[in-house]
Amino acid sequence: MKNILxxxxxxxxxxxCFAVNVFAAGNLNISSVVYDNxxxxxxxxxxxxxxxxxxxxxxxxxxxxxxxxYFDIEASILRCPAQDxxxxxxxxxxxxxxxxxxxxxxxxxxxxxxxxxNPKNIQLKKLNNSLFVTFKPIQIQNFYFQHMYSxxxxxxxQFYEHTSIQTPxxxxxxxxxxxxxxxxNLGSTTEDKNYILSKKSLILPTKYYVDNVNIKNxxxxxxxxxxxxxxxxxxxxxxxxxxYDIANAMVNPTIRNKTIYISQNATIKIGQFDKATARxxxxxxxxxxxxxxxxxxxxxxxFIDSSVNSQSLFSSNVTLNSVIKEPDAxxxxxxxxxxxxxxxxxxxxxxxxxxxxxxxxxxHEDDLNISSILDGAKFSNIAGGGIKLSIPANKANLIDIHVxxxxxxxxxxxxxxxxxxxxxxxxxxxxxxxxxxxxxxxVVIDPGHGGSDVGCTRNGLYEKNITLDxxxxxxxxxxxxxxxxxxxxxxxxxxxxxxRVEISENVSPVIFVxxxxxxxxxxxxxxIETHYYKDNSLQLAKTVHASMLNNINANNRGLFKSKxxxxxxxxxxxxxxxxxxxxNSAERxxxxxxSRKQATAKAIAEGIDDYLK
Numbered sequence: 001m002k003n004i005l006x007x008x009x010x011x012x013x014x015x016x017c018f019a020v021n022v023f024a025a026g027n028l029n030i031s032s033v034v035y036d037n038x039x040x041x042x043x044x045x046x047x048x049x050x051x052x053x054x055x056x057x058x059x060x061x062x063x064x065x066x067x068x069x070y071f072d073i074e075a076s077i078l079r080c081p082a083q084d085x086x087x088x089x090x091x092x093x094x095x096x097x098x099x100x101x102x103x104x105x106x107x108x109x110x111x112x113x114x115x116x117x118n119p120k121n122i123q124l125k126k127l128n129n130s131l132f133v134t135f136k137p138i139q140i141q142n143f144y145f146q147h148m149y150s151x152x153x154x155x156x157x158q159f160y161e162h163t164s165i166q167t168p169x170x171x172x173x174x175x176x177x178x179x180x181x182x183x184x185n186l187g188s189t190t191e192d193k194n195y196i197l198s199k200k201s202l203i204l205p206t207k208y209y210v211d212n213v214n215i216k217n218x219x220x221x222x223x224x225x226x227x228x229x230x231x232x233x234x235x236x237x238x239x240x241x242x243x244y245d246i247a248n249a250m251v252n253p254t255i256r257n258k259t260i261y262i263s264q265n266a267t268i269k270i271g272q273f274d275k276a277t278a279r280x281x282x283x284x285x286x287x288x289x290x291x292x293x294x295x296x297x298x299x300x301x302x303f304i305d306s307s308v309n310s311q312s313l314f315s316s317n318v319t320l321n322s323v324i325k326e327p328d329a330x331x332x333x334x335x336x337x338x339x340x341x342x343x344x345x346x347x348x349x350x351x352x353x354x355x356x357x358x359x360x361x362x363x364h365e366d367d368l369n370i371s372s373i374l375d376g377a378k379f380s381n382i383a384g385g386g387i388k389l390s391i392p393a394n395k396a397n398l399i400d401i402h403v404x405x406x407x408x409x410x411x412x413x414x415x416x417x418x419x420x421x422x423x424x425x426x427x428x429x430x431x432x433x434x435x436x437x438x439x440x441x442x443v444v445i446d447p448g449h450g451g452s453d454v455g456c457t458r459n460g461l462y463e464k465n466i467t468l469d470x471x472x473x474x475x476x477x478x479x480x481x482x483x484x485x486x487x488x489x490x491x492x493x494x495x496x497x498x499x500r501v502e503i504s505e506n507v508s509p510v511i512f513v514x515x516x517x518x519x520x521x522x523x524x525x526x527x528i529e530t531h532y533y534k535d536n537s538l539q540l541a542k543t544v545h546a547s548m549l550n551n552i553n554a555n556n557r558g559l560f561k562s563k564x565x566x567x568x569x570x571x572x573x574x575x576x577x578x579x580x581x582x583x584n585s586a587e588r589x590x591x592x593x594x595s596r597k598q599a600t601a602k603a604i605a606e607g608i609d610d611y612l613k
Contacts, residue, residue: 027105028076033083033097042095042133044073044109058131062119069119070110072100073131078107091117091135109133145402145411146298149347150247151232151354152398152415207248208299210270210278213255215262219313220290220303222270222280224249227298232349236508236571241283242290243571249278268303273569274498293359296342296407306348314344316362316385325373326411333414335373337389342407354393356401356412359386374414441612442484444504446514446566447471451494456519458582463517464492466591470579471515473601481609497565504570510612511540512574513604514566517591519583526584527555531562531576540611541575547607551599554580554587577604 032045058071082098093112100108113119117135125132208226215221231245250272257271266284273279282290286307293302304313319340326334337343339361346357362385370377376392391414393399398415447467449455455463468489475485486507488500495503504512518529528548532541541559549556557578567574579600580587590596 028073029079030073030076030097030107032080033085035085035087035095040091040135042109042135044097044131044133046076046130058124060119060122060124064119067115068110068112069122070108071124073107073109075105076107077105090114111135145404145409146227147229147400148294148298148403149230149232149399149401151349151400208246208250208278210246210249210251210255212252213260213268213270215260215268218263218266218305218308220262220268220282222301222303224299224301228294228301230292230294230301230347234505235288238508238510239283240285240287241281242287243282244280244292245273246278246280248276251278291346291348291357293344293346293357294403295344296403298403298407304346314359314386316360317341318343318358318361320358320361320387323370323373333374335370335412337410337412339408339410343410345410347401349399352392352394354391354397354399356389356391356410357382357386358389361387374412440482440484442486442507442509443478443608444486444488444507444509444512444572445471445475445478446488446500446504446512448514448516450489450492453494456517456582458519458588461582461588461592463519463582466517466579466582466597467515468492470597470600470604473598474513474515474604477601477605478608481605483608483612498569500566501569504566504572504574509572511608512567512570512572513544513608514564514574514576515604516576516578518578518581520581521583523584526581526587527557528552528580529557529560529578531560531564531567531578532574533561533563533568534574537567537573537575540573540608543611544575544577544604544607547610548577548579548600548603551603551606552579552596 028046030044030046034043034045035041058073060069060071062069078097078099083096085095087093087095091114093114095112096108096110098108100106111119111122111133121134121136123134125134208224208228210222210224212223213220226249228249229247231247234243234245235241236243251270255270257269259267259269261267262282262284266282266286269281269283271279271281280303282303284290286305289305289307290303291306293304294300295302302313320337321340322338324336324338326336341360343358344360346359348355348357359382370379370389374391378390380388380390382388389412391397391399391412393414400413400415402411402413403409404411447464447470449462449464449467451464453464455467457463468491471487472490475487478485486503486509488503489495500514518525528545530541530545530548532538538559545559548554562576564576567576580591580596582588582591
């Protein structure tokens, strides 16, 4: 018993000594090292330690003949793995952060730079127990103004960023001793180590987090954290609905894709359209009457029904003090509206006008000549309070709205290089009716792959060619049946997954069908299968799959619920059909034959027709 107690005491003493050594007072415990490629900023973060603080900032030493600079962080211990970052930038090649010595405890940061870089640009700044290293002056754009609305989605800066940092990964060593030696002796540069580069995918956080949605008196209240940027509305039919996208946004999973009733015949649903976009969909016979209203804090979004008098929601206590024309930038007219207090404003976008509804503004001065800045723009009063700024703007005109951080200033930009001139009175322009406005039902057919994306291949045969051939045959049969058809590609060209989705969303089809050829690492698998993801697509999948089984002599592999991008991100019922295996020699011979291609096209077309009857 005595021996056991002695052993326990020794173990306890060892642990205590170890803990005292590790967390000794006066040591800065560095927990992480992060490099932000967008602003060339290195952040060295530490664990909280009230007993430690920087007495002086570390001194930077420059070794010009080796094109490197380094500094030491004294009385510090590296608690994260030693860092060796390969940087793809015009200035910096590599950054190493490692434990330089243990007695005394020193962490050394070594920066290898390129020929054209001036190491004197390296600056160190500390905040509490974090150290920031900059390599160039940080350029802050739109510091004062936040991007709140855009007609042009591509004009919205993507807040998500995949950095281009690469990290060295040690190549496996032949024996245990060399592995241990490699782990503890990192070397002074990457040149004297046996490694491979592995891309480290880092994504910056979202700009806006959609936290909650609630309905009060038929008004939709959406609250969130951050700063939102709203897109122009998308009007859809069957059923009648309007959709708005919030760029750079994440939706709270507890409300994601949840149907919320506004009234007996109106609903709202907020989904995560993709990793960087939240989509708001309002379904109602009067969907076009719902107007987004943004509050001065840029975080709260409200949708009101313009057909109902909602002016009681706002108190008109703000004055529009001035309208200032800004110097014309390239391709833009720009104007600033300056208010006495934060403004609450709604946006109503149609095919011919852009209306900015200033709900809590009680008056405007008569001498504010907005039309001299934005052609044809004018102010008018809103019944019940507030004023409206109307700007003639068809779809060729692109409007951007930015708001000042204090909520008291709005900047309106109009892209003038795409402004369509009004026709002379004597000229009558016949309207062009797009295909999807036809009384016929519209179907989108998506031939898989194309261009540089050949798909699966065997013996010189490409999936992209088979899918295009079958899709064209399907298109021809559907048109004979009386349907309108839009193809995501009608030739051998590269079309991204997102572009395929956008083609479908722009024409609002009744269904979306993607055609592919299957493949396997082994030869034995064969047959046809059909994939769906959303519940509204299950019946379409069943009908088309049954038609293929009736028309094609092939193995039945069944239905699959799969999260393929194109059938997950399209609004219409969507399926993806795998018409056979190119990796199976027998089925491959059939897939390239005219009889199998025609039978497949007939099966898909008849399945679509059965579903839509």
